[in-house]
Amino acid sequence: MKTKFFLATAAVAMMGAGLSFADGHVDPAVAGAIKARQGQMQLYAHNLGVLGAMAKGDMDYNAETAQAAADNLLAVSGLNAMTMWPQGSDNSLGNNRASPDIWTNFPDVVTKAGALSTAAGDMAAAAGKDLDGLRAAMGPLGGACGACHKAYRTK
Amino acid sequence: MARLFRWLLALAVLGGIAFWIMTWPTKVNSDDFATLTGDAARGEPVFHAAGCASCHTAPNSDATDRPILSGGQRFASDFGTFIAPNISPDATHGIGGWTVIEFANAVQKGVSPDGAHYFPAFPYVAYAKMEAQDVVDLKAFMETLPASDAPRVAHEVGFPFNIRRSLGGWKWLFADETWVMKNTPNAEVTRGRYLAEALAHCGECHTPRNPLGGLDRANWLAGGFIPGEGKVPAITPDQLEWSTQDIAYYLETGFTPEFDSAGGAMTHVVENFGRLSGEDRAAVAAYLKALAQP
Numbered sequence: 091m092k093t094k095f096f097l098a099t100a101a102v103a104m105m106g107a108g109l110s111f112a113d114g115h116v117d118p119a120v121a122g123a124i125k126a127r128q129g130q131m132q133l134y135a136h137n138l139g140v141l142g143a144m145a146k147g148d149m150d151y152n153a154e155t156a157q158a159a160a161d162n163l164l165a166v167s168g169l170n171a172m173t174m175w176p177q178g179s180d181n182s183l184g185n186n187r188a189s190p191d192i193w194t195n196f197p198d199v200v201t202k203a204g205a206l207s208t209a210a211g212d213m214a215a216a217a218g219k220d221l222d223g224l225r226a227a228m229g230p231l232g233g234a235c236g237a238c239h240k241a242y243r244t245k
Numbered sequence: 246m247a248r249l250f251r252w253l254l255a256l257a258v259l260g261g262i263a264f265w266i267m268t269w270p271t272k273v274n275s276d277d278f279a280t281l282t283g284d285a286a287r288g289e290p291v292f293h294a295a296g297c298a299s300c301h302t303a304p305n306s307d308a309t310d311r312p313i314l315s316g317g318q319r320f321a322s323d324f325g326t327f328i329a330p331n332i333s334p335d336a337t338h339g340i341g342g343w344t345v346i347e348f349a350n351a352v353q354k355g356v357s358p359d360g361a362h363y364f365p366a367f368p369y370v371a372y373a374k375m376e377a378q379d380v381v382d383l384k385a386f387m388e389t390l391p392a393s394d395a396p397r398v399a400h401e402v403g404f405p406f407n408i409r410r411s412l413g414g415w416k417w418l419f420a421d422e423t424w425v426m427k428n429t430p431n432a433e434v435t436r437g438r439y440l441a442e443a444l445a446h447c448g449e450c451h452t453p454r455n456p457l458g459g460l461d462r463a464n465w466l467a468g469g470f471i472p473g474e475g476k477v478p479a480i481t482p483d484q485l486e487w488s489t490q491d492i493a494y495y496l497e498t499g500f501t502p503e504f505d506s507a508g509g510a511m512t513h514v515v516e517n518f519g520r521l522s523g524e525d526r527a528a529v530a531a532y533l534k535a536l537a538q539p
Binding site: 134135136138139142145146147148228229231232233235236237239240241243245 | 305307308474475490491494497498499500503504505506507508509512513515516519
């Protein structure tokens with residue numbers, strides 16, 4: 091009887107340990123930083139969506155709306171993101187896709203982030219003028235997003 | 246006993262002859278190339294559509310209009326790790342000095358100038374469907390790119406897959422050089438088929454493979470697997486619900502309809518397709534939409 095009780099307790103304890111492991115005890119500060127940078131990505135996606143809908147012809151071109159979206163992109167790309175990428179907040183935590191290479195190739199990450207700001211600046215200069223300029227500026231923006239994702243975002 | 250031995254010996258010799266014939270390297274018809282001259286400017290879009298730089302530039306290179314094809318990228322597989330060779334115009338370490346026929350045999354038949362089979366990590370089965378003029382133009386363009394003196398690195402492939410001759414058997418079994426889409430409804434889809442099936446070799450990653458690495462053409466573009474990278478999505482019309490415009494725009498900019506951006510090996514494809522014309526991107530989208538519903 092005693093043995094059975096012990097086994098049952100041990101089983102429950104092990105299940106509990108398994109569950110809390112699966113739950114992931116990520117430091118709340120790190121979890122918050124990951125959420126913050128993912129929010130930044132969402133802001134990119136939303137504003138790119140406005141510009142892209144016009145570029146694709148899904149939405150009529152509107153200079154004011156386009157300019158606002160482009161200005162947002164430029165502003166978001168200018169955020170100081172230092173505290174959003176704490177050491178160790180990579181894909182090993184299981185809740186994000188950041189490659190550990192980010193922290194070993196930091197100068198290259200900064201270069202690629204700079205390329206995004208440049209592309210966003212070109213978009214901000216073009217988006218409010220005409221649709222052709224907006225369309226032309228989308229390609230380099232996509233290239234800047236893709237360059238960083240190719241190197242530093244895991245599947 | 247001696248009689249049995251003679252029989253076995255005869256069978257072995259016959260088997261050997263059959264193996265020798267089955268694994269004999271087949272070559273291009275040199276008459277197809279005899280009157281053609283290469284045009285580097287026309288070869289540039291062929292080069293980008295065929296995605297040569299994606300595998301043959303140095304590891305972690307950024308995309309450029311004038312890539313250095315030094316090789317060195319590693320491709321893990323169930324059969325070993327393949328290391329892309331130097332195909333820059335360097336005469337010693339690259340492919341400088343190759344004749345048009347040597348180049349065509351390499352690209353379209355997977356046969357080296359000295360008659361050895363290449364591993365099908367090199368998508369020569371797709372390139373077999375290239376037009377001869379495009380092959381010659383491609384060569385002309387590649388000759389204008391910078392030379393690299395990076396030496397070739399041997400593949401890390403173990404027995405029995407390291408027996409080059411046996412690749413002739415692989416080709417005999419699996420190298421189907423016919424179109425998957427037999428009939429095309431219009432010129433745009435015909436162009437899209439040429440881009441997707443021959444040049445861009447979409448099927449190499451997006452089609453599942455059998456245990457020996459042959460493409461499962463019955464499940465064309467129904468989703469594949471890249472070792473080390475993971476699952477590759479299905480892009481058949483029942484699975485990929487994007488509009489033709491969405492597909493073309495994704496190929497141009499890497500943006501999905503949700504404005505996420507392409508990742509993994511697909512970023513290379515976007516880098517290449519961004520350098521092609523809007524008509525060509527639309528043609529690939531039209532081809533994907535024209536695939537038969539399973």
